[in-house]
Amino acid sequence: MKHEVDVHVGKRIRHRRWMNGTTQQQLAEAVGIKFQQIQKYETGMNRVSASRLWDIAHVLGVPVSFFFDGLDSDTQTTPKAGDLPGDIMTDKEALDLLRSYYAIPENQRRRLFDLARVLSEAAA
Known part of the structure; x- marks a missing residue:
């Protein structure tokens, strides 16, 4: 077991x-x-x-x-809107996104991060 x-x-x-x-x-x-x-x-x-x-x-x-x-923090809790999945570090899509993100040059990565933040705030 x-x-x-x-x-x-x-x-x-x-x-x-x-x-x-x-x-x-x-x-x-x-x-x-x-x-x-x-x-x-x-x-x-x-x-x-x-x-x-x-x-x-x-x-x-x-x-x-x-x-x-x-x-x-692995204990299950009731998810709230906007919460991440319980184990995001095992999600292949999330890991692929993270790896791709860090492959981008730092100045462009910063701009992408700012864009993502603005989009997430607009979606809320």
């Missing part, structure tokens, strides 16, 4: 790996395991040991605490 903490940590591993543009194979090789084990970690099927999580954090360039961020 999957434990909610293992699922959360796995999602955060997948999110960071995806944001870095790292494949499961590349991450697995860097920490000395098979890519199938990374798959099991990312789905929460297998728990990640402390030492393995330390290695994964090092390879992905984040502190170990990154994988636990947002864990306390």
Whole structure:
């Protein structure tokens, strides 16, 4: 049976790996395991040991605490208008948008951000 903490940590591993543009194979090789084990970690099927999580954090360039961020806020609440989906960092479209956004040069990215803010305020 999957434990909610293992699922959360796995999602955060997948999110960071995806944001870095790292494949499961590349991450697995860097920490000395098979890519199938990374798959099991990312789905929460297998728990990640402390030492393995330390290695994964090092390879992905984040502190170990990154994988636990947002864990306390995972409890379900009644959504309000304008709220983000409960787990936006696992939404492929949102991650794709974020990656594309950071690929834009900074001065253009700032203008796009300002435009998005104006449009969201107009839609409210």
